[in-house]
Amino acid sequence: YGKLYLVPTPIGNLADITLRALSVLKEVDLIAAEDTRHSGILLQHFQIKKPLISLHEHNYAQRVPELIEKLKAGTTIAQISDAGMPSISDPGHELVLAAIKAGIDVISLPGPTAGMTALIASGLPAERFAFIGFLPKKSSEQQQLLSAWQNVDATLIFYESPYRIQKTLSAMQEQFSEQAQVVLARELTKKFESYFRGSLAQALDFVAENEPRGEFVILLHPVPQENTLSEASIKEAVQRRIDH
Ligand code: SAM
Numbered sequence: 001y002g003k004l005y006l007v008p009t010p011i012g013n014l015a016d017i018t019l020r021a022l023s024v025l026k027e028v029d030l031i032a033a034e035d036t037r038h039s040g041i042l043l044q045h046f047q048i049k050k051p052l053i054s055l056h057e058h059n060y061a062q063r064v065p066e067l068i069e070k071l072k073a074g075t076t077i078a079q080i081s082d083a084g085m086p087s088i089s090d091p092g093h094e095l096v097l098a099a100i101k102a103g104i105d106v107i108s109l110p111g112p113t114a115g116m117t118a119l120i121a122s123g124l125p126a127e128r129f130a131f132i133g134f135l136p137k138k139s140s141e142q143q144q145l146l147s148a149w150q151n152v153d154a155t156l157i158f159y160e161s162p163y164r165i166q167k168t169l170s171a172m173q174e175q176f177s178e179q180a181q182v183v184l185a186r187e188l189t190k191k192f193e194s195y196f197r198g199s200l201a202q203a204l205d206f207v208a209e210n211e212p213r214g215e216f217v218i219l220l221h222p223v224p225q226e227n228t229l230s231e232a233s234i235k236e237a238v239q240r241r242i243d244h
C-alpha cells in the first residue's frame with residue numbers, strides 16, 4: 001500500500017511551510033488538493049511539479065474511493081487544503097476515515113493552523129480549550145450549539161468570515177456574559193496581523209467602530225476570568241517575580 005500524508009500549508013506567510021512539508025510534497029506521487037488552481041500557485045512558488053487531483057466537499061463521495069484504490073495500488077498521496085491543516089474546517093476527514101478503514105498508513109505533519117496560532121498569543125487560558133470552528137448558519141442552530149458551551153471553563157475557538165463577525169458576536173451575546181473575555185486575532189502571519197482583547201461587550205463596540213477586514217479567529221472564554229490581562233495584575237505579577 002501507498003501512504004497518505006496530511007500536509008499543512010501556510011495560512012498567509014509562505015515562509016511558514018515546513019522543511020518536511022516541502023520534502024513530502026516533492027516525494028509523493030500525487031497531491032490531493034481542495035482547489036487545484038489555488039494550490040498550483042503555492043506549489044509553483046516552491047518549484048514543486050506534481051500531478052494534482054481535486055478533493056472537496058462537492059466531489060469527495062466519488063473521489064475518496066478513487067483515491068483509496070490508488071493508495072491500495074501503491075500510490076503515495078499528500079492531502080492539502082487551501083490553507084492550514086487539512087480537516088480543520090476544511091476537506092480531509094472523509095479521506096482519512098476511508099484510509100484508516102482500508103488499513104492504509106496515515107501520516108500527519110505538524111504545521112500552521114489558525115486556531116492554535118491565535119490561542120497561544122491570545123492571553124486566554126491555553127491549558128483547556130475547545131475548537132468550535134464555523135458556527136452553523138441558522139440562528140436556532142447557533143444558539144443551540146452556543147448554549148452547550150455556556151458554562152464551560154475553557155477557551156472556545158471559532159472561525160468566521162469578516163462579513164459575519166458582528167452577527168456572530170451578537171449571537172454570542174445571547175448566550176454568554178457581557179464580561180466574557182474575547183480576543184479577535186486578525187490576519188495571522190500576515191502584514192496586518194493584529195489582536196483585539198477585551199470583554200464581549202467591548203468586542204462588539206470594536207467591530208461596530210472598525211469595519212472588520214481580512215481573516216479572523218474569534219476566541220472566547222465564557223467564564224469571566226480574574227481580570228488576567230489588567231494592568232494591575234500584570235504589575236503584581238512582575239512585582240512578585242522581582243520579590244523572588
Ligand atoms: N484549515 C485552516 C486552518 O488549519 O486553520 C482553516 C480553514 S477555514 C476554511 C478558514 C478560516 O480560518 C478563516 O475564515 C479564519 O477564520 C481562519 N483563518 C485562516 N487563516 C487565518 C489567518 N491568517 N488569520 C486569522 N484567521 C485565519
